[in-house]
Amino acid sequence: MSRFDRYLLSQLLALFGFFSLVLVGVYWVNRAVGLFDDLIGDGQSAVVFLQFSLLTLPNVVRLVLPISAFIGAVYVANRLMSESELVVMQATGFSAFRLARPVWYFGLIVAAMMLILMNVLVPASRSALAERSAVISQNVSARFLKDGQFIHPTDGITLYIREIAATGELLDLFLADDRILATRALYTARKAFFAKTDTGPKLLMVDGMVQVLSAKGQQLSVTRFADFTYDMAGLMAAPGPRKRNMAELSTYELLAPTQELATEVRETEDSLRFEGHSRIAQPFTAVAAALIGFASLLLGAFSRFGFWRQVGIAVALLLGVQAIATVATSVGEAVAGGWMLAYAAPLIGIAIGVFELWFSQRPRRVAKMVTA
Known part of the structure; x- marks a missing residue:
């Protein structure tokens, strides 16, 4: 690699790293705020919030890398054009394609990062996130137990706990069960505990009382107990086998799908x-x-007013490539053999960049001055 290639590549990688950190931080904070409201508000600990935040990070990085590559290429090209460095290199005989060689290296480095993310890290993180979510959804004490509040875990159930001790004891519990028509059962206990069993979670109440009111005949029966076990099946369905979604599947499984796999993830082959x-x-x-970001700035000559027109062209072209990707996705997923459309947007984008490089080195016409 020549000295010029190393110099330009180092500039691209440095700006790419900076913009990646900024954009990842913005995206991650935006998603972390929603996670914080959902998890902490649902009774989860800060450790669970941190785990979920880290597991969403690979997908955030995957979304940010192409944008960072584009911004980095535009910024570097704009700076080198403004300081006439690229003009000097062109004057020494460098063609547009020769100037863009380190940009190809840069793009392939970013593509290698994305290949690892999309085919290894993102599926693994999605699978771990789904498994962790399943565990959290079965955590009754985190979902339903909030001291000092009347909560309604499901229709017909009202639960109140005066205090949750540091040892996990539920102090002064009140439970109203109105799920059976014409009958209302009230459970009170001085303290209670949760226990997990093979048939689901149980609520163990100690030193309490059960009051059952029958609407038919207006009869009230009162039973005191030293200990009583209440089945929590009404609060939470028993956990079943977890089904994967498409984001959790490996690339090998996706490239050679079976009907059983399509049925499991509820998608078509x-x-x-x-x-x-x-x-x-x-x-x-x-x-x-x-390539589009770099080549677009080679289209215009030096101007003291900057290269905003070329930057606008680069943004418009990139949006066009993204629109092609969106249309290709909607069509490719619905038709047989549509997988070939997955390569449409990258190939068209690269072709646009190559065309811009070719067009930028065409001789430009200079307007003749008309003298009176």
Whole structure:
């Protein structure tokens, strides 16, 4: 690699790293706020919130990398054009394609990162996140137990706990069960505990009383107990086998889907196959983004007013490539053989960048001055 290639590549990687950190921070904080409201408000600990936040990070990075590659390429090209460094290199005989060689290296490095993310890290994090969510959904004490509040875990159930001790004891519990028509049962206990069994969670109440009021005949029966076990099946369904979704599947499974796999994730074989090829093709949009961003700024000559027109062209072209990707996804998932459309957006984007490089080195016409 020549000294110029190393210099330009180092500039691209440095700006790419900076913009990636900024954008990942913005995206991550935005998602973390929603997670914080959902998890902490649902009674989960800060450790659970941190686990969920870290598991969402690979997908956030995957979304940010092409944008960072584009911004980095535009910023570096704009700076080198403004300082006439690229003009000097062109004057020494460097063609537009030669100037863009380190941009190709840069785009392929970013594409390699995205390949690892999309085919290894993101599916693994999605699977771990789904498993952790399933565990959290079965955690009755975190979902339903809030001291000092009347809560309604399900229709016909009202629960109140005066205080939850540090040892996990539920002090001064009140439970109203109105699920059976014409009958109301009230449970009170000085303290209670939760216990997990093979048939589901149980509520163990100590030193309490059961009052059952029958609407028919207006009869009230009172039973005092030293200990009593209440089945929590009404509060939470028994856990069943967890079904995976398409984001958790490996790329190998997506490229060769079976009918059983499609039934498990509730998708068609065509959509699974398209998703598998999309994981291979989508990383190369980073190459297209970097190439379009760099080549667009070579289209115009130096101007003291900057290169805003060229930047606008680059943004418009990138939006066009994204629109092609959106249309290709909607069509490719619905038709047989549509997996080939997964490669449409990256290939078209790269072709646009190559065309811009070719067009930028065409001789420009200079307007002749007309003298009176």
